[in-house]
Amino acid sequence: MSTEGLTADEIDDLARRAQSGDRDALEDLLAAVQPRALRVCRGVLPHLADAEDACQEALINIAGKIGSWGGQSRFTTWMHVVAVNAARSTYRRLKNQAVPVETAPLERPDPRTTSVIAGTRLDLLEAMETLERDHPKYVEPLMLRDVYGLPYDEIATLVGVPLGTIKAQIHHGRKLARPLLRGDA
Known part of the structure; x- marks a missing residue:
């Protein structure tokens, strides 16, 4: 086939x-x-x-x-x-x-040429690792929506929770992730 x-x-x-x-x-x-x-x-x-x-x-x-x-x-x-x-x-x-390799500290990414989501994919992965450790229920819906662009209804079905709960989890997950991505945490 x-x-x-x-x-x-x-x-x-x-x-x-x-x-x-x-x-x-x-x-x-x-x-x-x-x-x-x-x-x-x-x-x-x-x-x-x-x-x-x-x-x-x-x-x-x-x-x-x-x-x-x-x-x-x-x-x-x-x-x-x-x-x-x-x-x-x-x-x-x-x-x-x-x-670990001893290197000079890296400069912050230039916001004019860097993704608004994160400086690199590694920044995003580090933020998701921290979020998963501290607030695990927000990571999967946030990744599925903001990184992979799945629609809210598919995420709700996949995760097995009501649509409103998924939207709230994603909103709260974004609030928690922003300072991690900016390096404020």
């Missing part, structure tokens, strides 16, 4: 067949979502090899946890969260393995 250009309905159908134990459907599903999972991981991890490692972890998690997809949202929405979590996990692992 060619997996290029599958519609969301076709991907959902493959996922349902894979959930019921169809190994061929699982292989086709993984091939179909691999490019999307890699794009998600590249959105978090700037180095291609790191993103590829995270994508591989995401595909393994998808294969192992496909039974936890409830079917209330698109499979690709669920897959998106799995890929984000794999990328963040890879980032944490790499950060823990890193050897």
Whole structure:
């Protein structure tokens, strides 16, 4: 089966067949979502090899946890969260393995040429790590909305909480993240 250009309905159908134990459907599903999972991981991890490692972890998690997809949202929405979590996990692992290097302090990024969200993706990841440690319930909705642009209703369905609660969590998460991104914390 060619997996290029599958519609969301076709991907959902493959996922349902894979959930019921169809190994061929699982292989086709993984091939179909691999490019999307890699794009998600590249959105978090700037180095291609790191993103590829995270994508591989995401595909393994998808294969192992496909039974936890409830079917209330698109499979690709669920897959998106799995890929984000794999990328963040890879980032944490790499950060823990890193050897500190003595260097001169870095200058603050020039606001005229830097993202309004963060100075770098690493600034954003550091802020999300801090937010996750101190206020974990805000991280996933905030990442899904502000980094990956998922609509509020999909996030609410995916996270399993009412739409109003998701909007409030994202609003409060933004308030908590701003000082971390500005370096005020």
